[in-house]
Amino acid sequence: MELLNARFQRQINIGAAYYPEVLRDDALIADDISKMKQLGISVVRMGEFAWSTMEEKEGKVDFSFFRHVMDKMYEAEIAVIFCTPSPTPPKWLINKYPEILATKENGETKQFGARNDYCKSSPIYREKVKGISRKIAEALSDHPALVGWQVNNEISPREVCFCSYCKKGFSQYLKDKYKTIDALHAEWGANRWSLNYADFDDILPPRSDVWNHPSLNLEWERFHSKVNTDFINEEMKCIKAYSALPVGTDMMPIMEQDYYETNANADVVMFNHYEQNGFFAHPSLWYDYLRPIKNKPFWVTETQVNWNGAHYPEFGFRPENNCYINTWLPIAKGGELNMYWHWREHFAGQELYHGAVLSSSGRFAYNAFEIKKASDDFRKCKDILLNTRVQSDIAMHFSATAWRTFKYVQPLKNLNYLEFFYDRYHKAMRHYNVDLIDTPHDVSGYKTVISPFLSCVDEHGLKERMMEFVEKGGTWIVGPMSDILKDNAVKYTNAPYSFLEDFAGIYTQIQIPMETEEIKAVWKDGTPLPIGKTFDGYTLNGAESLAEYTSSYLKGLSVIAQKQVGKGKVIVVGSVISGEDMLRLVGVQPIFHASNNVELTKRGDCVIAIEIENQEGMIELPDVYRDVLTDKTYSGKITIGAFSVMVLQKE
């Protein structure tokens, strides 16, 4: 890892979560370390939920056990990422300060017994978390095994608190955003159901037993994302006061918690994910999203070895090399560390039947030796992996605001933003380097920006930046369902969009947001254009039509229209088209022609090819290439094996 403690060599690392505090058995620890070495594991994550081990009783702080384990790790040349235990305050703390328990919407408080059931607005909870974080950093930052820090675990606003601190914070959040209560009323159309408030303090957090205004729901969730960000920022600040090593927080594949905002003060983007057998589709999407956030290598902090098991073993039997591919994919896509959850199956408690590298009785999982195989690979192509980046001319917008908005208002029935975005458009990009960027991200470096389902364009100055981007020569493909809502789920009233009609030279005559077979379209050259889900029909006002509707109410209206603006062009898409047709609009050649089960990533003058569907694949090489992993040479139309990897270097 680039930011690794100088005491360790720079390399691609493989790791696992380690909970030695559970059994506290030296023989076991020695055995564990020996087995880690057998597999090529070079990093462990420790301390995550171990508050009661660090501080058995209030003030009785003792890190000697963890230093002892870290000493053993250092001897074995295994690096340590140490975690703050903020999700699991001990019972003695809750007994003394019961007010830190989160409040449910009905006013009842949550109960001790699991994780993350605490209020992140609570001053006492924050104080205590900062206290233990400082003590950890103070006690361990000098340890030579240490290479980084993780604060908290899988923070998320999916479950929120309704205490008076949160209510007050929410009112303040809304006041900061809307300035006056009448502005909020006007924005939210409050007159309609007589939903006017006396002032910001009069606003009630949205309970689930009320048919709430969706803007209220959405803002409440966004507010909690911000509370969480403040919370982890405080934790990170405590660590940074004692240590210059990289700090981050490990997040789940959900966007209720804003990645850009949450990682603003982090040194490294951390990511946890668990997948169905053979399903590498979403991870691939997430890696394209994580990489540009800080434009440097991300860490996969958690992923499965074999079966998952929050409640029972699930997510399928993993055939040969599934674990191997799962280890390779993030690294190919720009990560520098892949960690398994977890090293040893738990012998008691929650998540009892979650698979791990070792069983509860310390025996290797059936597929554990695929870790060794990946580790050997990474050593072989270390130079390529450490010295190249994934560079892209194409960006697609993938937006936290769209994700949140479509939870609370649905312009289409059962709209699953992630599935829809992946299935329609990311999947088509398997043979391209593509960056998924959120709205705050700079667009100036790209040649093409694609923005499907980007409900809100007018945030973070993106509207102005996109206009400039096009003006200066970029191609912007926008729609379907883009620029249709403000960031608070409110529609525009002068036109269906904030600025797109004017900018793209169109007028939206008809909009039909319902699936039907009756509406059809063709490209200008007569090729059929499969469309679906939603249908916007344009008349032209400076644009030229690329494709038109041929039936029903929309007959003759344009479905795809293009306008030259300055040195560039904007293309508006009025229906859900296929990935192939989207590529036709992009008009750029892939890295190689290949079968669709092969992910291609260009790294410098190398191309990493990964077969992700457990069947043979095909690649057409335009030249002679050498596979760095096997040292064999290839050219022309070649075969790539099921679940295998090739690192193709141009000869």
Add this chain to the structure above:
Amino acid sequence: MELLNARFQRQINIGAAYYPEVLRDDALIADDISKMKQLGISVVRMGEFAWSTMEEKEGKVDFSFFRHVMDKMYEAEIAVIFCTPSPTPPKWLINKYPEILATKENGETKQFGARNDYCKSSPIYREKVKGISRKIAEALSDHPALVGWQVNNEISPREVCFCSYCKKGFSQYLKDKYKTIDALHAEWGANRWSLNYADFDDILPPRSDVWNHPSLNLEWERFHSKVNTDFINEEMKCIKAYSALPVGTDMMPIMEQDYYETNANADVVMFNHYEQNGFFAHPSLWYDYLRPIKNKPFWVTETQVNWNGAHYPEFGFRPENNCYINTWLPIAKGGELNMYWHWREHFAGQELYHGAVLSSSGRFAYNAFEIKKASDDFRKCKDILLNTRVQSDIAMHFSATAWRTFKYVQPLKNLNYLEFFYDRYHKAMRHYNVDLIDTPHDVSGYKTVISPFLSCVDEHGLKERMMEFVEKGGTWIVGPMSDILKDNAVKYTNAPYSFLEDFAGIYTQIQIPMETEEIKAVWKDGTPLPIGKTFDGYTLNGAESLAEYTSSYLKGLSVIAQKQVGKGKVIVVGSVISGEDMLRLVGVQPIFHASNNVELTKRGDCVIAIEIENQEGMIELPDVYRDVLTDKTYSGKITIGAFSVMVLQKE
């Protein structure tokens, strides 16, 4: 409309719900009115939820905005139905009187933020609602645009309140009905689970976490229907004190709220409905039910234009003329007004993606011009529509008590009264004028009364009236599953029915309430009689058998038995037979022979034919007829186009 303000011409009207208070923009209002005129819209509904616009703060009452809009409407010859805003008291009112919030079954109160979350037993709420209603009536009853009043919106006991007022009211309701607590105990079989109470005040409202006595559940719901009726009666009284124009309350297609009781003091029956694409079946049933209630034209106060969207656009893409047919059907069946919900899509808040006549940015919906088409039709056949009624010799019982009863006790598994009633028997009546009547309705004017699934016959004096009806020459077809329960879901103990065995001359030997293929039957003439769901087998005691069981335990018993009584006859049906076999028992000729996708309604010497399944239909004309809409002449076997209407006048 017959009751329209004298300042407007008598006509069939088309309207829409209008919420000008949300944007308060004169230019927009002018544009809206101009577009209404383009479509032939002649009525708007206003004020429905606008309490905070009428009374911004306590006592600060101001109707000038609404008068201003009404002035504009009047200028444009658009009539106004004004509404009371009782479902949405403003926040300032709840802040001052939090006790008006409804109480949930666990004792928590509901929360401000939506509609209808208030206790209709609350004296303060009632007082405040009466206050605003009086102020509205006082302020607006002189306005020349006004043609009617709506109080409340979609009142229903589906969500009820558990406050002390409701509890007390419930005890009093039970006392009024059962007189003594021991009578209630005997009636409810309270001894069985030791469910005896000390007195009526000792009775607890039924919480959903208790496995309650079904009679308790049913009476609790019926009690709330009565509370709601009292509530809207108070509102109507306030209006009537200032205005002679018609007043009503718009109800949904559910019978938890008793239509006869609720409309007793109303001047007009109002109805809201939203349907799946192409599904005109249930509306057709409801119109046959609504029309006889007051025996005068009803108003459809809400229906969809295109897509519904409480949460997302749904209920299907509407093919050409779906909206046109949806506008025609209630008028053909005896309504005089059809109103869309709503004029302009909301730009914020709940129901954001519900379709409307105009989009949020004021553009016509794709099918908006079908409104104009219907409007033109109504002008063409105005005389027929205004001067004729739908008259029927046949009535079918459709009962609020059965509807409620089958919610709490189910003599058959998964018995859906509405679906069952429609699918088996109403659907068979498409080529007949038929009235659906509830048990309080007079039966003396009919020749045939059909009573399937009429769980309780012995209420509102119906038992005696049916005996008299038969005695005097009527035909009563009764069953299956009729006369089997009292109005409180209690069975009779001497026989399976209250009086049917004696009256119809049968003895019920065997009852099997389980679906099976093993039980079969035939008509006396040997024609197979398909039966199902439930099987009552009769021996005869004065009746003659029309059809018999031929297999299993019931072999040889009668399944349909008929007895002459006085000048008429009673026919008892012991199993669920088909609509066709029911028609065989009725023995009356249809208006015309026609294909089943055509609804025929006789109006004077005209017949209105409506194709409701979007496919070509067939009608056999016994004579020469002229279509008033096209002025073309037809005879013999003719074709009616998909989703089209013919108004056939005998030449």
Add this chain to the structure above:
Amino acid sequence: MELLNARFQRQINIGAAYYPEVLRDDALIADDISKMKQLGISVVRMGEFAWSTMEEKEGKVDFSFFRHVMDKMYEAEIAVIFCTPSPTPPKWLINKYPEILATKENGETKQFGARNDYCKSSPIYREKVKGISRKIAEALSDHPALVGWQVNNEISPREVCFCSYCKKGFSQYLKDKYKTIDALHAEWGANRWSLNYADFDDILPPRSDVWNHPSLNLEWERFHSKVNTDFINEEMKCIKAYSALPVGTDMMPIMEQDYYETNANADVVMFNHYEQNGFFAHPSLWYDYLRPIKNKPFWVTETQVNWNGAHYPEFGFRPENNCYINTWLPIAKGGELNMYWHWREHFAGQELYHGAVLSSSGRFAYNAFEIKKASDDFRKCKDILLNTRVQSDIAMHFSATAWRTFKYVQPLKNLNYLEFFYDRYHKAMRHYNVDLIDTPHDVSGYKTVISPFLSCVDEHGLKERMMEFVEKGGTWIVGPMSDILKDNAVKYTNAPYSFLEDFAGIYTQIQIPMETEEIKAVWKDGTPLPIGKTFDGYTLNGAESLAEYTSSYLKGLSVIAQKQVGKGKVIVVGSVISGEDMLRLVGVQPIFHASNNVELTKRGDCVIAIEIENQEGMIELPDVYRDVLTDKTYSGKITIGAFSVMVLQKE
């Protein structure tokens, strides 16, 4: 019945639940008795929920009505089992002592209105229940109609109470079991999520809104099973103080309530069950389980006559002789009484549409006369039924601990212990006498013990007893998924089992708990061995392999291994094999060869054959047999009719 009051003749009895207190009508009672006699009903159950009839107001105790009914029964030679009404304390009692209402997990109390919503830890509730029980026993134990007692009804810890008594009792229960809080922490791995407690009183009952430690959930349920046992023990003690007649408590087919523990002080095992049409599979399993508990005849206290109907008629139309077979099966399997629920359909209240012997209006159910048929049979073979027992050489473990454990931790996804156990292994035993025994049961009398899915072997000294059993010559077939968890759902850490590897001479190399088609196996002789669900692969350490994996990660490892130990042998099974393959391991001949739809039970030198799938069956008789029911003689391959019974006595 063996324990019948001496005033009645020893016989097999048929009975029904009777609730004369509901209507209190002498004519009706006389009619009921006359109809009972017609059907051969010789026992009624009375008093079950009739507290308010026994004690109308506090202290106003009066049993004259029940004595009166019992007099009538005695005159008719119908015996009475009298019940305590503890599930339904009257409202006056709850009004005076509201604290007896159970507390829900959120602290709210339950509400009067149904059954069993009371806290069984409550001292007042216990006192009042003991009071009424003593009064019943005192008042009725001298009555000559009386033949036994039932306390409570369907007691179960599925719904539990969270009051302070229960919380305190739970802490004490855990203290008694784990001794020190640190021992509990170590056992439960509490350090992992910082779940350490200050002391036992610091432990909180597990609410459902917390992601609880599964051991906490499991112990909480087990604690309530013990509370329930204490509760019914107190009731039984009150009865026994006045009466020597047999006492029991009627339990449902669930094992959350431990059968062995609950019946420890009972005189007779009572059982209630309700089944889908034609489904005699689970009852057959339960009878094999109930019979060995006390090694004497059990009572079926409740079963359906025709349809069930907690909420509507369901569980299917019963074809001819379904009720007859349902009456015979428990008697053949070792019961001495079969009672229907219930005599007469309720006319009001909960369970309104539950079928019965008579309808609410006193008419015979369509299949009521099958009761008479069974009654006549029992008289014919009275001597065989009364003088023989079901004896078995084979036992299978069926474990309450496994049942409970698999609710809270699932080593396989969607593991339904009952279905799995029945479908895989009990079903294969239809032509064998087999005892299902729980872990406390003595194993010394058997030749073969089969223990599949027996998660915990190390409880009740079973581990040591099984070792001794094998040592002395028994065959123990163990697995899959046996010996894998302690009784508190905690895994072993040295090996996947507590002792099985050492004892059976194996080492478990690989464990894969996921279904897959990729893993296959064969017997040593090359016969394919179908396997599934979970895959443990063994290397041998003293055992010999009987079957091996042939593919994937496990190739070459043993799946079934056998070791000679002392005079016996242990066979370990590593995957889910078929019932047929399990029988191959057992290696014993069936009673007769027969088709699989025939249940065979050996009783002395007789064999009772029952066809349970409503289709013709086949039996191969090795000799000449006489059917005691028809007196016909048979030999060779014979046919048994659909839903019929043969009592075959060797000539």
